[in-house]
Amino acid sequence: MRRLLASALAASLAWSGPALAEDKMIVSHGYSFYGDLTYPADYTHFSYVNPDAPKGGEIALNVVGTFDSMHPYTRKGRAGALSTIMYESLLGDGTGGDSAPADVYGESYCLLCERIEYPETKDWVIFHMRKEATFSDGSPVTAHDIAFSHNLLLDEGLQSYAEAVRKRIPKVEVIDDHTIKFYFTEGISRRSLIDQVGFVPAWSKKWYEEKGYGLDESRLDVSPGSGPYMIESVDVNRRIVYKRNPDYWGKDLPFNVGRNNFDTIRIEYFGDDTAAFEAFKAGEYTFRNEGDSKKWASGYDFPKVTQGQVVLNELPDGSPPTPAGIVFNLGRDALKDRRVRQAIALAFNFEWTNESLQYGLFKQRVSYTQDTPLMAAGLPEGAELALLQSLGDLVSPDMLTEPALLPHTSAAERLLDRRNARTAMALLDEAGWAVGTDGIRRNAGGEVLKLNFLFNTASSPTLSAVMENFVANVKTLGIDITLEKVDASQYTSRERDRDYDLVYDSYAAFLGTGTGLMQRYGSEAATFSLFNPAGLASPLVDAIIERSLQATSREEEEASLKALDRALRHEFIMIPTWYNPSHWVAYYDQYEHPETIPPYALGELDFWWYNQDKADALRAAGALR
Missing domain, CATH: 3.40.190.10 (Periplasmic binding protein-like II)
Known part of the structure; x- marks a missing residue:
């Protein structure tokens, strides 16, 4: 999502002849959906780098936790940090997962390819690869390796990824050793198709076949990459x-x-x-x-x-902060009731936490697109309002008549804001969770309102203290909640299996549209997607994402993404915490x-x-x- 890319440049002018003009072909050194690339075909380096930077030395970083694998493309095991760093793709990315170029958004440039070719309709794309590209073992990187990698991800990769991609990319064709063509499904949005195939990591087909390895296994032995x-x-x-x-x-x-x-x-x-x-x-x-x-x-x-x-x-x-917070597992019966989630959220006191535990250094996060032009604010208006109105009954009336949802405020003087506590208790009563003589809430069937909050012991002591105080506040509401601290390995395993009621986790911020929004926020993979820890499955969110994918201008796209931010905040899938x-x-x-x-x-x-x-x-x- 960080790299929502889109339509290439008129480098097609370099091609002449009536046949090409008639077919409206685009040939370029990069890709941008709306057809604008900042760097020309003859660029010498990105504008923010030091082209004379010396090579040498070491940089050393730390990671808190454990690892038992160097293979990051599987659900099994816990992969070592930066274990994707060896691999490149047709379109280039930054070292360690950063954007490249990092001064523009929505643009990518050829790396393993030297040029791309596609019709204006974007029904397919051809990548012309660099013949000089090699893996670290000296073997050439070919179109056969790209096709192999693409298909391996479909056959053995994450289910949410494979299902989404199969629907949109039905065929790949190796034209020759250094030319590969991808075909796209008719009648669907052309968003995130060229960039999807352009960012598939290149693995050595020969190595995998000789080793007999599959993709979905934990191992320290990894295939050679073509990266630096x-x-x-x-x-x-x-x-x-x-x-x-x-x-x-x-x-x-x-x-x-x-x-x-x-x-x-x-x-x-x-x-x-x-x-x-x-x-x-x-x-x-x-x-x-x-x-x-x-x-x-x-x-x-x-x-x-x-x-x-x-x-x-x-x-x-300059990037929007990661939408981190306390995420509700919407698969749990008690948490399906929005009133219960609202009540629990009222137990979080950002103001006290920030002043007492975090030295007043953070701001409270409000939006999934915080501090960007895509952040919903106030009442919807203009194109955003028109879009929401066109969705009919999917849109709750209060989304049209009330400002975009903001987090509650709390008194900073004490951990438990009594006003918020009273409101929370009233919401729980309304939701059918009455307080018994023992101070514990039960429903009409006598079931206790019992919650498990999964927490990673590798987290900082400050974060641990924040969550301990939050849990203490939740308990005062009559909820039987446990903060279960587990080591990093157990945490990873249980998070993958969605074995929690609450978890401190995050979603992906967005600056543009793309089919990745469906994997993260949409219904199609809600029951199992690792990128959707709440299990959000909202017809409203789905409809807005679909509209965003059909946007034909930046103005339409921005309006749809404002509406998406507004809708996600309304769905109330997490308690937003803070950002820097x-x-x-x-x-x-x-x-x-x-x-x-x-x-x-x-x-x-x-x-x-x-x-x-x-x-x-x-x-x-x-x-x-």
Whole structure:
């Protein structure tokens, strides 16, 4: 979703002849649905990178948790961090999952391909691949590998992905070793079709056939990739080291100039965030993207900071914040009642939490498209209002007559806001959950209102404290709720099986439309999609997504996505928590970055670089191990 792309440029002018003009063919070096590409065919590098950035050095990061696999494309096991970094696709992406380019939205550029070709109707697309592209073992990347990867994902990949893609992409044809054609189903939106096939990871067909491996299995043995990095070493649950491939085929492409600058990327694993933070202070790893407000406010007062050896920085983040919060499992009978969900939400006191536990550093998240032009506000009007009115009875009348839903407010002076507690209790009474003489709520059948809140022990102590206080408030309402803390491995397994009533999780923010919206918010995979932890299945949301997919202009698209934000907030599938509009980063003073950070990526693995002189000075001073 982060990369909703769309229609290519009129590089077709480079093609001449009446036959091409008559067939309205488009040939381009990239793809954008509305036909606008910022970078021309002869671009030399992305505007935000340092084209002269030196290569070398190491960046080391931390992960809290465990891993038992280096194969990230399966439900089984827990994959190691950055284990997709070795793989490229026809259209290029950023290192470590960042956007590339990171200064524009809705555009992609050829990487394994050198050009794409498609009719104006977008009924099919042909990718003309670069003949020089190779896997890290030296074997060529061919159209056969792309077709194999596409089909393997359909046969053995995530069910929600496979079902969605099969409906939309019925056929793939290998024309020759370096030319591949994808056909798209008639009568459906052309959104997310060319970019869908353009971002399939390229795996070696030969390697899979020789090994006899499938996709849906946990393993440390992984296929060679064609990307700039490859695995150097793996120490399960302790460390992963990736090294830059000295023979990387694409290092001189304009797409890669000024990027992929580190010789090695090291990942250190820790059992909890406290241990991880102490290791950072000791110099065991060198870059930390901080998410704990308490640590950011009061933890970085150690000597290496005051001496200037560790840099603290708040860098702008132009992407909408991840819609994180306390998610309700809508498959649970008690939680199907919106009044029950509203009552539980009233037990969360953002104002007290932010001031007492988080140093007042966060803002309360309101929207799924927070702080963007797609954020619904006030009453619907104009094109958004017309769209909602056209959906008839699917739209609740209050969505047309009342402002977009905002989170409740609470008094910051005390954890339990008594006014909100009274409102919550009235809602529970109205929903048929009466309080007994023992203070516990039961329904007419005598069933206790009992809830399980699944929580990952690898989370920060601050987040743990926030959720413990929330649960304490829920209990005062007469609800028998348990905060069940489990290790990262159990958490992953149970989350996949949707074995919880509540869970602290997230959805995907969106800046554009695409069929990925259906996988995340739609009904078609609601019972099993890993991207839809609430199990949301709303005819209203489905209808709005379908309208967005049919949009023929940016104005129509923006109106539909405002309506989607309004509808998602109305469905009330989670309790929104907080967000930070900046990147909080701490790092040893041996890294440099462009003066202007692009809006859609921090880029520490992608376009930052290593200063050898500064690194030598740190080591001479004993600041780094």
